[in-house]
Amino acid sequence: MKIRPRQAILDVWQAAARASMSGNAWNWGGRGGRNSIIDAEQLLCILAPAAALPEFILDRPDEMADDVAGALAPFGDPIEIPIRLTAIAEEYLRSYLSPDGQPVFGGGSYFAARSDQEPTADQLELDVVDSYAVSVRLTLAVLGFAKVFRSVLTRESLMRRVDAVEKLANQRLTAALTGLQRSFSVRVLDSESEHEQALLGMVNQSRAPTRHTRQRLLDDLVDIRAVLRDSLVDLPGADGLDNPYKLFECGWSWGVVRDAPVVKIDFADITQRMGVAVNAPNLYSTAIALDGIQDLWSDRTRLLGLLDDEQQRLASALQLRWDITQLYWSRIARFGKGRWPLEDVPWRSTDGVQSDYLSLLVCSIVIQDLRRRSDPEAASRVARVLSELAERARITRRSAPGEAVTLHSPGFPLSLNGSEDVGGPPLVWNLFDFAPQVLKQAVLVGGISLDITGRRAALDLVDEVWVRHIVRRRLESGLWDQPAAIFPQLEWADADPFWSFTERVVGALVSAAQLAQSPPLRSVGLVVSANDLLAEADHLYDQELMGLSGAVGPAMHSTLNAIGAALDRAHEVLDDLPGTAFMLASSALRDLDALRAARQNLRWNA
Numbered sequence: 346m347k348i349r350p351r352q353a354i355l356d357v358w359q360a361a362a363r364a365s366m367s368g369n370a371w372n373w374g375g376r377g378g379r380n381s382i383i384d385a386e387q388l389l390c391i392l393a394p395a396a397a398l399p400e401f402i403l404d405r406p407d408e409m410a411d412d413v414a415g416a417l418a419p420f421g422d423p424i425e426i427p428i429r430l431t432a433i434a435e436e437y438l439r440s441y442l443s444p445d446g447q448p449v450f451g452g453g454s455y456f457a458a459r460s461d462q463e464p465t466a467d468q469l470e471l472d473v474v475d476s477y478a479v480s481v482r483l484t485l486a487v488l489g490f491a492k493v494f495r496s497v498l499t500r501e502s503l504m505r506r507v508d509a510v511e512k513l514a515n516q517r518l519t520a521a522l523t524g525l526q527r528s529f530s531v532r533v534l535d536s537e538s539e540h541e542q543a544l545l546g547m548v549n550q551s552r553a554p555t556r557h558t559r560q561r562l563l564d565d566l567v568d569i570r571a572v573l574r575d576s577l578v579d580l581p582g583a584d585g586l587d588n589p590y591k592l593f594e595c596g597w598s599w600g601v602v603r604d605a606p607v608v609k610i611d612f613a614d615i616t617q618r619m620g621v622a623v624n625a626p627n628l629y630s631t632a633i634a635l636d637g638i639q640d641l642w643s644d645r646t647r648l649l650g651l652l653d654d655e656q657q658r659l660a661s662a663l664q665l666r667w668d669i670t671q672l673y674w675s676r677i678a679r680f681g682k683g684r685w686p687l688e689d690v691p692w693r694s695t696d697g698v699q700s701d702y703l704s705l706l707v708c709s710i711v712i713q714d715l716r717r718r719s720d721p722e723a724a725s726r727v728a729r730v731l732s733e734l735a736e737r738a739r740i741t742r743r744s745a746p747g748e749a750v751t752l753h754s755p756g757f758p759l760s761l762n763g764s765e766d767v768g769g770p771p772l773v774w775n776l777f778d779f780a781p782q783v784l785k786q787a788v789l790v791g792g793i794s795l796d797i798t799g800r801r802a803a804l805d806l807v808d809e810v811w812v813r814h815i816v817r818r819r820l821e822s823g824l825w826d827q828p829a830a831i832f833p834q835l836e837w838a839d840a841d842p843f844w845s846f847t848e849r850v851v852g853a854l855v856s857a858a859q860l861a862q863s864p865p866l867r868s869v870g871l872v873v874s875a876n877d878l879l880a881e882a883d884h885l886y887d888q889e890l891m892g893l894s895g896a897v898g899p900a901m902h903s904t905l906n907a908i909g910a911a912l913d914r915a916h917e918v919l920d921d922l923p924g925t926a927f928m929l930a931s932s933a934l935r936d937l938d939a940l941r942a943a944r945q946n947l948r949w950n951a
Contacts, residue, residue, distance in 0.1 A: 347808040350858035354394050354401065357851055358416040360823030361390045364842055366419035371433045373440075375842040380453030381441045385479045386848035388437055389486065391417075391430065393848070396486040396645065397855045403427055404493040427494050428503065431510055434487045438513035447616045448520040450476035456761070458770040465769035471621065471761070473774075474597050474630040477524040478637030484518040485640050488651045515653065519613045522641075522659035525634060527605040527617065529666050530598040530626045531573055533585030540695040541592055547693050548680040562592065562680065569595070569673050576665060579606045581624050594695060596626025596670050597634040599761050599774075612655045623762040628694065628706040629776060631670060635713060638667050675714040678707050679723065687711060688730055690737065701734050702757040705782055708734070712789050721795040728790045728803045735783050735806065740814045744832055752779040753828045754835050777826070780818070781849035784810045788856045797866050807857070815850060825850055864921060871923040878930035879915055885937045886912060904940065908933045 365372050365387065373384050395403045401413055406423040420426045443449050450472040456464050488511060495507045534541040549558040573595060574586040581604045585591060601620030608617065640646060641660040652660055678687040686692075692703035708727055715724055735741045738752050751757075756775035764772040787810060791803035820827050824842035829835040886908055915929035 346804055346811075346857060346861065348811050348854065348857050350854045350861060351400065354398075354851065354854050354858065355412055355416040356823055357390060357847065357854070358394075358413075359418075361387075361842075361847070362417050362419040364822055364824060369429075371429075371436065373437075375844050376839060377843065377845075378454040380455055381450055381476045382452065382455060382473075382479055383844050384437055384440065385476075385483045387842075387844040388433065389479070389483055389848050390844065390851050392434075392483065392486040392490065393851055394855050394858075396489055398858055400858075403430060404490045405497060407497070427490070430490070431494065431503075431506055434490075435506065435510045435513065437483075438487075438510065438517055441517075443616075445616070448480075448517040450480065450521065450524060452476065452774065455774050456764075456772045457775065459760075459773050460770045462770040464772055465767070467767045468764055468769045468772055471600055471764060471767065471772075472524055472618065473600050473761075474525065474528050475633050477521040477528065478633045480517055480521040481525070481637045482640055484514040484521065485643075485646055485651055487514045488518070489645055489649050492649055492651070515656075516613070516615075519610070519656055519659065520615045522656060522663060523608045523610065523615055523617060524601060525597070525638065526608050526659060526662055526666070527601045527620060528597050528599075528622065528630070528634070529577075529580065530594075530596060530602050530622075530624050531577070531580050531583050531586070532594045532625045533582055533588070534592045534594070534695065536591060539697070543693060543695045543697060544592060544594075544677075547689070548677060548686045550681055550684045550686055550689060558681075559592070563590065565676055565680065566593070566673070569669055569676075572665075572669055581605060594626050595666075595673050596628070596631030598622040598625060599627055599630045599759065600763075603763060603766075608659070610655060610659075612653075621763045621766045625696070625762070626670075627759065628692075628703050629757075629759050631674070632706040632709050635667060635671060635710060638663050639713070671710060671714050674707060674710045678711050685726065688726065690730065690733055700752075700757055701737055702752055702776065702779055704730065705734055705779060705786065709782065709786050712786055712793065715793050716789070719795060721799060724790055724794045725796075725799045725802075728787070728794070728799065728806065731783060731787050731790060732802075732806050735787075735810055738779055738783070739832070740780055740783060741806070741809045744834070747834055750828075750832045750835065753777065753832060777843070778846060778849045780810070780814055781825075781846060781853055784815055785849065785853035785856055788853055788860055792856070792860045792863065795866065797868055800866055865924075867921065868923055871927060872919065875915070875919055875923045875927040875930060878927060878934065879912065879919070882912055882915075882930045882933045882937065885941075886933065889937060889940060901940075904936065908936050911936075 373379050373387065375383065375387065377383055394401045400410065402408055404427055406427060409423045414423045414426065417426050420429045441449050449470065451470040452473040453469050456469055458464050491507045491511050495504060498504050498507065534544065545555055545558055548562060549555065570586055570593065573583065577583055581602060586593060600622040601618065602622050602624045603620050605620045641652065642664060646652065679685045687704065687707055690704050691699045691701045692707050693699040694703060708730055711727055715727070739750055744750055754777070756777040759774040759776055761772040761774060784807065787803055787806045791800050791807060794800040794803055814831065817831050818826050818828055820840055820842065822840065822842060824847045826843040826846040827838055829837040889905060911929045911933045915926040919926040
């Protein structure tokens, strides 16, 4: 990959530290002002790589790498860096508490009105799934950081601060998990309704009779229906699942759904506000929830024991929803034989909205599913969809003068249906993260591709998106985002960092770093070739040892020992690194042939 993720992350850290630190103070906000999501994303630009990659640890000062400490020099020296981060995390966690001390998850400055009216104060405070999901990721990063950092502390005052941060983070995590559970939505579609017709129109790629497609889809979803009906009986509208002849959708709405039941919490005092979001899943909130929730059962969360008993129970409930939702959308996206619905770009929702952005969201859900099961053909097909989306969005192709590039600006409009119920105009939220999401999904597809050709194609797309597009949209500060640098038809944005876009880029870089650390793909053909070379080299080496006389000098012994060590190493790595084994065997054969040639020359000259 041309990204060089380690250096790219260090560059972002250095730029983020310069932009965020002013003396000893952390400057919150950037383009778009402040809200619970923007501030969390700003902090995650630092904490996410530290939580995911051992090379970027910040919680053990003695083990901090020199280049890591250098990138974060505005925080201070390696001793001061984790202390400052602890204080910043505490500041964030206290900033988003209500007057009665409850965590809040409002979208604030991200919300806009569809009309000429301004959103009301009550609307700006509406909780959103994006804030819940980013809070899960942030609080888990903070809890892991605090747990390790405490183990190296001796100063009582610092230990008390870490204790306070952990208490606040646990409170916010529990509240976020509760909000995510109450935002889960199941919508049963009325027969012959516009919603049902839209779903059938999307999945019926073979243009079979509608009644046949409908029955096949019902059959494909029968196990998902059974789990939803039997395990989530208290969900609003779930009683409609008793009718086996009705289609349905599941996923997350944009916030707590209307009439969502209160979640029973035994050991935490969490206020559960009445929901206003319509009881209908939308793809953005579903994808963002699936991405955030999976951190709850990561190796790091489990090994560090970050969840308490209450959170474990909430996480189990969310995992059931995670599994069901991922399976549902993966089946919908790959329904039928021949062309998949996912390949019929752009995706069309049951609400009649169609967009390449929706196709990208469905791609991300399918990729999550493919990471759990081996399906090289499916991975290649998803990679081709991503490549098409990148072209259509003018990420890997030039845009024509005056061409509309709405995915980049003003972005994809997410309608917050139900937001008007608290008084005020219907709200919308414009989403600008298409390009970095294409980058991340291409990296992930490269990671699940099991054949060398498929991975190379995915990584070629990664390189093209990174070099041709993402890098060119950097601000002078080294952060993002300046789409007008690529699309002259757009107005130039201000120089403040757009933390949402930057955090998405950081997420893609972390995924790229994890891919770089994974074992290389194993070529069966290369294994066969390496085995053949080793068989010949072993035989010739044994011949040399058999013909070895006691009169040979130390140089010959040294050469033969080096050849033997190379062959031993080749056998050791053959299964995992057949290319390396091939080169070692080739080198051994070359040295053995040199010995034979030298012996023949001696005989001829004698």
